[in-house]
Amino acid sequence: MPDRIDLDSDLLNYIIKNGFQPGDRLPTISELQDPNNLGISVSKVREQLEVARALGLVEVRSKTGTRLKEYSFTPAVRLSLFFALATDLRFFEQFSALRTHLEVAFWNEACARLTADDLTELRQYVGAARAKLSGQWIRIPSEEHRAFHLGIFKRLDNPFVLGLLEAYWDAYEAVELNRYADYAYHQQVWDYHERILDAICAGDFDAAKTAFIEHTRLLRHQPRMQDMESSVEFSSEVTE
Amino acid sequence: MPDRIDLDSDLLNYIIKNGFQPGDRLPTISELQDPNNLGISVSKVREQLEVARALGLVEVRSKTGTRLKEYSFTPAVRLSLFFALATDLRFFEQFSALRTHLEVAFWNEACARLTADDLTELRQYVGAARAKLSGQWIRIPSEEHRAFHLGIFKRLDNPFVLGLLEAYWDAYEAVELNRYADYAYHQQVWDYHERILDAICAGDFDAAKTAFIEHTRLLRHQPRMQDMESSVEFSSEVTE
DNA sequence: TGCCCCTATTCATCTGATTAATCCTATTTT
DNA sequence: AAAATAGGATTAATCAGATGAATAGGGGCA
Numbered sequence: 001m002p003d004r005i006d007l008d009s010d011l012l013n014y015i016i017k018n019g020f021q022p023g024d025r026l027p028t029i030s031e032l033q034d035p036n037n038l039g040i041s042v043s044k045v046r047e048q049l050e051v052a053r054a055l056g057l058v059e060v061r062s063k064t065g066t067r068l069k070e071y072s073f074t075p076a077v078r079l080s081l082f083f084a085l086a087t088d089l090r091f092f093e094q095f096s097a098l099r100t101h102l103e104v105a106f107w108n109e110a111c112a113r114l115t116a117d118d119l120t121e122l123r124q125y126v127g128a129a130r131a132k133l134s135g136q137w138i139r140i141p142s143e144e145h146r147a148f149h150l151g152i153f154k155r156l157d158n159p160f161v162l163g164l165l166e167a168y169w170d171a172y173e174a175v176e177l178n179r180y181a182d183y184a185y186h187q188q189v190w191d192y193h194e195r196i197l198d199a200i201c202a203g204d205f206d207a208a209k210t211a212f213i214e215h216t217r218l219l220r221h222q223p224r225m226q227d228m229e230s231s232v233e234f235s236s237e238v239t240e
Numbered sequence: 241m242p243d244r245i246d247l248d249s250d251l252l253n254y255i256i257k258n259g260f261q262p263g264d265r266l267p268t269i270s271e272l273q274d275p276n277n278l279g280i281s282v283s284k285v286r287e288q289l290e291v292a293r294a295l296g297l298v299e300v301r302s303k304t305g306t307r308l309k310e311y312s313f314t315p316a317v318r319l320s321l322f323f324a325l326a327t328d329l330r331f332f333e334q335f336s337a338l339r340t341h342l343e344v345a346f347w348n349e350a351c352a353r354l355t356a357d358d359l360t361e362l363r364q365y366v367g368a369a370r371a372k373l374s375g376q377w378i379r380i381p382s383e384e385h386r387a388f389h390l391g392i393f394k395r396l397d398n399p400f401v402l403g404l405l406e407a408y409w410d411a412y413e414a415v416e417l418n419r420y421a422d423y424a425y426h427q428q429v430w431d432y433h434e435r436i437l438d439a440i441c442a443g444d445f446d447a448a449k450t451a452f453i454e455h456t457r458l459l460r461h462q463p464r465m466q467d468m469e470s471s472v473e474f475s476s477e478v479t480e
Numbered sequence: 481t482g483c484c485c486c487t488a489t490t491c492a493t494c495t496g497a498t499t500a501a502t503c504c505t506a507t508t509t510t
Numbered sequence: 511a512a513a514a515t516a517g518g519a520t521t522a523a524t525c526a527g528a529t530g531a532a533t534a535g536g537g538g539c540a
Binding site for chain 1: 244245247248249252253256283286287288290291294295297311313315316317319320321322323324325326327331334335337338341342344345346397398399400401403414415
């Protein structure tokens, strides 16, 4: 085992070396400048704080100073992904393929960990979405869509898979894919969601997974991608 | 479609807005300060440059200025992953599970894209590793191990999957898992690698995949993890 | 007690100066 | 003439210091 993993950042190494835990306050910027701590100037401290902040590792606020946050893979993934998407929206298809495979791969493990309360919560999302669809709402229920899918995986003990999935839904929001979907399409989507949930409740995770895979195929053939500047062939298939 | 994805960074938004391409030179820091460009001070520019650098988006060198790099998902993943590992090495098991599932999920697609030259290259890695094992070399052939696995996926048209796999091998190096492995173990590993490669060459990707999955199970039962501060149960199974 | 204002602390941002790295060119050397 | 070298100019790298903005916490007042 290595003595210590080098993080290519004085600040991050300092955080690790001193064993700061999530929730802890780091020294103030002026204190960090002290030769006993980092021994670098304000500008350099701030550069590194900014990196840590961009990665979601710390929260830095006036007066209270810097607080170490709970680790999450999401911010790093989101930042890099968003840059890619800003460059070329076609990246979305590729990340989407990754997301689908991940959900399939970790499906049973995630489902097995769900509690009765979790299932009730999922059921509520279905209800809320249905209400919006049947009512006079203009807004497509993308929040419930996100909450439903992430809800299935919320007990999964793998921050990396969760981070990728969360970043996927952030990107989904950012590219506003739902804007162009119509009500009939969403009805279909929530039929599938209900089928998935019923199967999970019945303990038949494989049936739920099958329904999920079908449901992603549905998404794939929707017109949502036609608005992109250029269509791209989708070559990866879900492994079963 | 959104007008523009907001990147929460003047600099990154500026790069996108002005359509800079990989290889392009960005304006110098002093030019970026100009109100016509970013209109912020050196310190602020440098903070954002540092974030972009940490994400592997730009390379900034004295005299030549800043160059926009080819997009890669790897740096962001590696940075966040390394911080997690520095906090707690048990994160490695979870990222490893992700890696295994990814390779399985994208296996056939990746294999199908390999050229004859690629296969020759893979064969060379096997040869080089064997030579090191049979010779008097002290060093365990971890470079070939990395090169072999990444080599299988090098043609995969998915920067996100590739980025995750690359970061995995970087982490593998960083935690120095190979240090504690013995020669007999590596012989076994390369037997598997050869079996995998033979199957790929024969066009039987599924057989190759099966061999790969067996080979990861081998890894899992090796004593390499016992050196960690606490053993952790490995609950996720590979989806077949 | 509960509300509001004041103040000290800390971050936020900018400016200017010095140092180090690097490229380009002119000069010297072979 | 070609190659090596030295010097100058450009740019990033780092630092120090100043000013402004945000905010938590205390003290006074109803």
